[in-house]
Amino acid sequence: MAGRDTPVMRQHADAKRAYPDAIIFFRLGDFYEMFGEDAVVAARALDLVLTSRNKSQVDEIPMCGIPHHAAHSYLARLLEKGFTVAICEQMADPAKCKGIVPREVVRVVTPGLVTEQEHLDSTTNNWLLAAEIAPGGLGIGVSLLDLSTGELAATSVADTTALLAEVGRAEPRELLLGGALEPGDSLERAMRLVLPRLVVRSDPDLGEQEPELDIPSADLAEFSAIELRSVRRLLRYARACYPQHELPRPRLTRWDSETHLILDEVAQRHLELVHHAGGDKHATLLAVLDQTATPGGARLLRRRLLSPLRDVARIRRRLDTVELFVVHARLRSELRRELATVGDLERLAVRAWMGDSSPRELGALRDGLLAAAKVVELLSGLKEQTEREALGLQTGPVDLVLDLSAELEKALVARPPSQSKEGAIFLPEYDAQLEECDALRRTGSERIVALEAQLRDATNIGSLKIRYTRVFGWYVEVGRSHAGRVPSEWRRKQTVATGERFTLPELDELAEKISHAEEHHRERELELFRQLVELAGAASERIRELSQRLSRWDVAAGLAEVAHRHDYRRPDVEDSTRLVIHEGRHPVVERLTALGRFVPNDCGLDSNEERLWLVTGPNMAGKSTFLRQVALIVVLAQMGSFVPAASATVGIVDRVLSRVGASDNLARGESTFMVEMRETSRILKTATRRSLVILDEIGRGTSTYDGLAIAWSVAEYLHDAVGCKTLFATHYHELTELSRTHRHAANYSVSAKELDGDVVFLHRLVAGAASRSYGVAVAKLAGLPEWVLARARVLLSDLEATGTPGKLPLSQAEAAPQLDLFAARPAEPVVAKAELEHLRQLDLDRLTPIEALAFLHRLKSQL
Ligand code: ADP
Ligand code: MG
Numbered sequence: 115m116a117g118r119d120t121p122v123m124r125q126h127a128d129a130k131r132a133y134p135d136a137i138i139f140f141r142l143g144d145f146y147e148m149f150g151e152d153a154v155v156a157a158r159a160l161d162l163v164l165t166s167r168n169k170s171q172v173d174e175i176p177m178c179g180i181p182h183h184a185a186h187s188y189l190a191r192l193l194e195k196g197f198t199v200a201i202c203e204q205m206a207d208p209a210k211c212k213g214i215v216p217r218e219v220v221r222v223v224t225p226g227l228v229t230e231q232e233h234l235d236s237t238t239n240n241w242l243l244a245a246e247i248a249p250g251g252l253g254i255g256v257s258l259l260d261l262s263t264g265e266l267a268a269t270s271v272a273d274t275t276a277l278l279a280e281v282g283r284a285e286p287r288e289l290l291l292g293g294a295l296e297p298g299d300s301l302e303r304a305m306r307l308v309l310p311r312l313v314v315r316s317d318p319d320l321g322e323q324e325p326e327l328d329i330p331s332a333d334l335a336e337f338s339a340i341e342l343r344s345v346r347r348l349l350r351y352a353r354a355c356y357p358q359h360e361l362p363r364p365r366l367t368r369w370d371s372e373t374h375l376i377l378d379e380v381a382q383r384h385l386e387l388v389h390h391a392g393g394d395k396h397a398t399l400l401a402v403l404d405q406t407a408t409p410g411g412a413r414l415l416r417r418r419l420l421s422p423l424r425d426v427a428r429i430r431r432r433l434d435t436v437e438l439f440v441v442h443a444r445l446r447s448e449l450r451r452e453l454a455t456v457g458d459l460e461r462l463a464v465r466a467w468m469g470d471s472s473p474r475e476l477g478a479l480r481d482g483l484l485a486a487a488k489v490v491e492l493l494s495g496l497k498e499q500t501e502r503e504a505l506g507l508q509t510g511p512v513d514l515v516l517d518l519s520a521e522l523e524k525a526l527v528a529r530p531p532s533q534s535k536e537g538a539i540f541l542p543e544y545d546a547q548l549e550e551c552d553a554l555r556r557t558g559s560e561r562i563v564a565l566e567a568q569l570r571d572a573t574n575i576g577s578l579k580i581r582y583t584r585v586f587g588w589y590v591e592v593g594r595s596h597a598g599r600v601p602s603e604w605r606r607k608q609t610v611a612t613g614e615r616f617t618l619p620e621l622d623e624l625a626e627k628i629s630h631a632e633e634h635h636r637e638r639e640l641e642l643f644r645q646l647v648e649l650a651g652a653a654s655e656r657i658r659e660l661s662q663r664l665s666r667w668d669v670a671a672g673l674a675e676v677a678h679r680h681d682y683r684r685p686d687v688e689d690s691t692r693l694v695i696h697e698g699r700h701p702v703v704e705r706l707t708a709l710g711r712f713v714p715n716d717c718g719l720d721s722n723e724e725r726l727w728l729v730t731g732p733n734m735a736g737k738s739t740f741l742r743q744v745a746l747i748v749v750l751a752q753m754g755s756f757v758p759a760a761s762a763t764v765g766i767v768d769r770v771l772s773r774v775g776a777s778d779n780l781a782r783g784e785s786t787f788m789v790e791m792r793e794t795s796r797i798l799k800t801a802t803r804r805s806l807v808i809l810d811e812i813g814r815g816t817s818t819y820d821g822l823a824i825a826w827s828v829a830e831y832l833h834d835a836v837g838c839k840t841l842f843a844t845h846y847h848e849l850t851e852l853s854r855t856h857r858h859a860a861n862y863s864v865s866a867k868e869l870d871g872d873v874v875f876l877h878r879l880v881a882g883a884a885s886r887s888y889g890v891a892v893a894k895l896a897g898l899p900e901w902v903l904a905r906a907r908v909l910l911s912d913l914e915a916t917g918t919p920g921k922l923p924l925s926q927a928e929a930a931p932q933l934d935l936f937a938a939r940p941a942e943p944v945v946a947k948a949e950l951e952h953l954r955q956l957d958l959d960r961l962t963p964i965e966a967l968a969f970l971h972r973l974k975s976q977l
Pocket of ligand 1: 703707708711714731733736737739877
């Protein structure tokens, strides 16, 4: 088999040609071998020893291999690293094959299209996303497939920012980019910034002949051409990855962002809905909220959290269900206990559809269906019409797929094995043929025992034994010393240290029967197993429907549990412009950093009344927390959850837009100010009267005057032109002047008091602007050396005493409180611009007292 040009290596080359982007796992006997570049890459990724085929010849080929039975763990590691693997199998038994064994790629394993539990996270969907860019930038078709749950959805979005929002929400494992992509398009880079581990493929053109869309859909005409093209791209890719499978035919549903509360990628990130900026898994809204008991429930909750609704009636229906489980506490705990044993019916159903179920998975399906039946029985104890409606039970009995669960119960042993070839899958009485084979096997061994006794008697050798090994089959063994007493018609098979091994016609005949029974038994088991998988596959749609019902109850019961534990209340959701919250809390901060000492705050915004709140207060007072908590309460209310507040009235919001902090985008290699302005510009362009905008200290990334001027005009624009509800936290005290001239603007501040130079945060929001910023007190809290603090106090009082407001705009935090930017600027700035810059860059930690004095002297001399 030397050389590149052997029949086997030609097979390999064919496979590689068909799947150039994949690492080929090439089956050779008991190994999967990798050759050439694949071998080099895989050896590095998997820590394998790299050897080579045709060593010391000109056409030496790098190679490495893994035992086929261990392939799963290696595959998982490659997938984790974003590789794609094509599995090229032997298509016939080499022992029964004349000439070369045929080999074919049976499956391409790629992160976006796995269905095996071990490659999946049970609490999140595993989306493959296709984005189809229309020529001339006229929209983008977006479709999403989770093969593991059988879900398929399509929509279109206007531009790449909206596409990024979808990518941020779905967090696909893999993305196909196609259509009118410019070469060197930055889109791919942008995607990777949102999701560093995303596998992005530029998919070749679909070509003239677009594949048929063989899927059930209420109405394909409902979808635009560009949307359908992205669906085709998705399905073509899926089919190519499963050349030997029939894929499920998922129902195509429309995902319409217009019917949802829009949270763009920035807002998703800033609000820390499912990810925490610092990577703390517990510090997200999802972590606080997720008390679901099933994987399907966990996935649904995550989706609802990232796409809250706008439809008052639908939201109220969800709230009704949550309320039902808040009221019926006993039922809730029983329900959650049952749900915990249901497992992942949705994914098990898809595995069956694809014919890939293992005996263990069918066992799990059986157990899950039985648990589901108990859940439904529990809930059918509720008889009132309103209660049945809240559970979606008013339309009649639930399909529990009892036909299948009964069959599985009849067929399978309690704990079926993980692989069908291990055998011992079925209860013996399940099938007459199986029972017969089993009886034959049993009588076979009984007859061996009988034969052994009979031979002992006949030969009078007490130590005579009949034994079995895999290599020699059945034999009679007698001790050396007795070998002479053996009848002459026995044939000697082997001599071992302990004695002699013989066989005889009677034993041969019996052995033949036993092995036949074994063989038959195995074949019959495999046949029955295939039938059972097929039966389950045929029921998969019904199982998925049942599972989705369970997920909805699970989410509602989980949210009720959270409401009960953390004292959330049902919000009044209505079609208005109001947002009124009494004693609202931040759901995450109250559980973590401020556990047990969180100070609730009110909020009362109305697009027609007070719609712009300027929130001031010292650093660390709780401004950012307040802004986010208001946004989070809106998200919670519109996803249909109770909220952390004494009461809340939420008029439907169409989008939550945020610009929070100036910190996190440095990793993206853009200047903070640029990012800040880009995000702000997007907010101004997309906000409507129905939106909630939270702006946290915008203008930080630039000089004081620039920053203040921009903050000021942004606030005015939102107030005058957009008319949305806005919370604006700012360190520019000057901004609070806005409330005098703008009817819908009001000042609030988060209070603090100073005690002996120490600042005490009260975290309470009160009407009116903050009187001062406590910068020096906060600096003390941060542990600045005492002499620096003392000097700073002197400097501050000096500045406050001598500086006319507006004349000494120092660093932002210490800016004098009454500076009126748009009043006449001082004709000649008292402090030279260079000095200002100098002051800004002053490193107080390194400054010696002499230097400080010298600087002060210089300032003073300019007065
Ligand atoms: P700011 O934005 O005003 O600088 P933050 O909102 O970042 O302040 O709050 C700083 C810290 O104060 C938070 O991490 C939290 O621990 C605490 N905090 C904020 N708001 C409250 C509150 N309402 N009750 C109790 N602690 C709070
Ligand atoms: Mg802040």
